[in-house]
Amino acid sequence: MxxxxxxxxxxxxxxxxxxxxxxxxxxxxxxxxxxxxxxxxxxxxxxxxxxxxxxxxxxxxxxxxxxxxxxxxxxxxxxxxxxxxxxxxxxxxxxxxxxxxxxxxxxxxxxxxxxxxxxxxxxxxxxxxxxxxxxxxxxxxxxxxxxxxxxxxxxxxxxxxxxxxxxxxxxxxxxxxxxxxxxxxxxxxxxxxxxxGAREAETAKLLENTYRHINIALVNEMAKFCHELDIDLWDVIDAAKTKPFGFQAFYPGPGVGGHCIPIDPNYLSYQVRKQLKYPFRFVELAEEINNSMPGYIVRRVQELLNVDSRSLRGSSILLLGVTYKANVADQRESPATEIAEILERGGAEVRYHDPFVSKWEYANTSLISETDYDQAVKKADVVILLQAHTEYDVDALAATSIRFFDTRGGARGAGAHRL
Incomplete structure (x- = not known):
């Protein structure tokens, strides 16, 4: 046969x-x-x-x-x-x-x-x-x-x-x-x-994902200084994308995940260093910026807690969406893992909800998704939206939260703090 x-x-x-x-x-x-x-x-x-x-x-x-x-x-x-x-x-x-x-x-x-x-x-x-x-x-x-x-x-x-x-x-x-x-x-x-040839096909794949990696890093870097300058980056992106040529919208977030974006550009960077003996600086800088986002997210959470005269230690933090992408169950390289680990090292009590992940395991921790996430949202000192699954009514959740930190830019109401 x-x-x-x-x-x-x-x-x-x-x-x-x-x-x-x-x-x-x-x-x-x-x-x-x-x-x-x-x-x-x-x-x-x-x-x-x-x-x-x-x-x-x-x-x-x-x-x-x-x-x-x-x-x-x-x-x-x-x-x-x-x-x-x-x-x-x-x-x-x-x-x-x-x-x-x-x-x-x-x-x-x-x-x-x-x-x-x-x-x-x-x-x-x-x-x-x-x-x-x-x-x-x-x-x-x-x-x-x-x-x-x-x-x-x-x-x-x-x-x-x-x-x-x-x-x-x-x-x-x-x-x-x-x-x-x-x-x-x-x-x-x-x-x-x-x-x-095969080399061109191999490089085409790496170019596609390196392009995304670098442009995501660009808006992540802009998110940091726009926050300091009191500029709404999400509004800036909405304005820029009205141009019918010469611009493609990319959006900031808590980091990059999945198999492709965090990993594939490193293959190209590796080969350049190995064969040509010099760095692919765009990739290495993009990786540095994107890898810094989980730590930056936690610092922003600490700022919100400070407003309420609370410390990170002992605070209840609810993470919404722990997959690397909206509306999928795939957790590969999700930045939620590093964010949770940093929060726990700081003494926070971490909980989560994700309609696609009933049990979440990372490092030495195993958590069960909150069954009544509406109540969990109301009780948490800070709610962090990490993944905008369609199940989440972001503005409604923000309105019932003590503090709601939106890393995906979906909230439009005054009650949310956006990346």
Whole structure:
């Protein structure tokens, strides 16, 4: 038996790839090391917020299945790698999962198989790491196998753009690899954009997120001095975005979260330092500014407490929304974690509410979401809106709070203090 596609990794990136491919009629196997995840997927139980149990059931009915057996790789016409690429302890890219996946597939490749890396990484990974591992297994490019990079562009919780209608960038390590990768993705993605090579595709992904990282840092820095100058930055942004050209609105917040913004620009910065021996100063400055926001948020909370002649120690602080993004359950790299840790070190009593997170664990702390958050809002010395989930009526909450600190700019009433 052969499969049109085996997707290595069934997380936030890999499972949507499996979904769209399976629903387009391709025979798909999701290869996942976590046996419990495999069992649940095959039972129709999804662990990804953007894919419901009913949608997973449709995938299974279309022929999709999950497996933890690497031997399925030997029957795949195309293999897409969607494994995590976190930063290591020293801040350098950790490609161990990518390398492990490639070493597993290299000796198992069927003749003419296409391999595509989707995991975000630094420029040159596909050419300099993935290709040599496969060639070391005795395979020849453009005869035994084909190889490309295609950056994932999954935006969790986005109801307008999904994998199908978001243009797919593809760059192969050879012209024929690019052509075959374009043909593959065109089977279930509306628009496929071929680029010069794998390095260009890798760098395109990093440019996208570095652009966001730097512009978020810009408005975060402005938020600090606009507060000191008594300027309403949110009103400033609303005014600036009326210009129909030359400006794109970015907004300040308590920090950056998710897998992409806090991590991806560091891959580019790492490669520049490694190969060119000088810093990517924009990225490093943006990281410094964005990483300073949790501490700044706590200082603003202390200022509010001082107005009421209270100290941080012993005060009750309620956090609203602890996910990294509104209306999703994803907590990866959420700045709420660092804010809570700083508050606790200062002696505050931290509570939280989030409609998407019933139990929140960070450091050595485990908290349960407040069941009656309306009452919790009234009792807290300071309420901090960290994530503007649509469930929250921000102005109503601000009106019933002792002190309401809005880090997302949603409050318009006089009772709120905005970032």
């Amino acid at each position: 052969s499969y049109d596609l085996v997707v290595i990794g069934q997380g936030y990136v890999g499972l949507p790839v499996s979904q769209y491919a399976a629903m387009s009629g391709l025979s798909v196997v999701g290869l996942e090391l976590n046996r419990e995840t495999v069992e649940n997927l095959n039972k129709g139980i999804s662990h990804i917020g953007d894919i419901s149990d009913s949608e997973l059931s449709e995938m299974l009915a279309a022929g999709y299945r999950a497996s933890s057996d690497a031997e399925v790789l030997s029957a795949a016409r195309t293999i897409v790698i969607c494994v995590p690429t976190p930063l290591g302890d020293a801040g350098s890219p950790d490609l161990s999962a990518v390398e492990s996946a490639v070493r597993s597939l290299a000796p198992r490749l069927s003749p003419g198989a296409l391999v595509v890396l989707e995991s975000t990484t630094y420029p040159g990974t596909t050419d300099d790491i993935v290709l040599p591992i496969i060639e070391a297994a005795g395979k020849s490019l453009d005869s035994d196998f084909f190889l490309a990079f295609s950056p994932e562009r999954i935006d969790p919780g986005n109801e307008k753009y999904g994998l199908k209608n978001t243009p797919k960038v593809v760059g192969g390590v050879s012209a024929e690899s690019t052509r075959r990768a374009v043909d593959f993705y065109s089977r279930f993605v509306d628009t496929v954009v071929p680029v010069k």
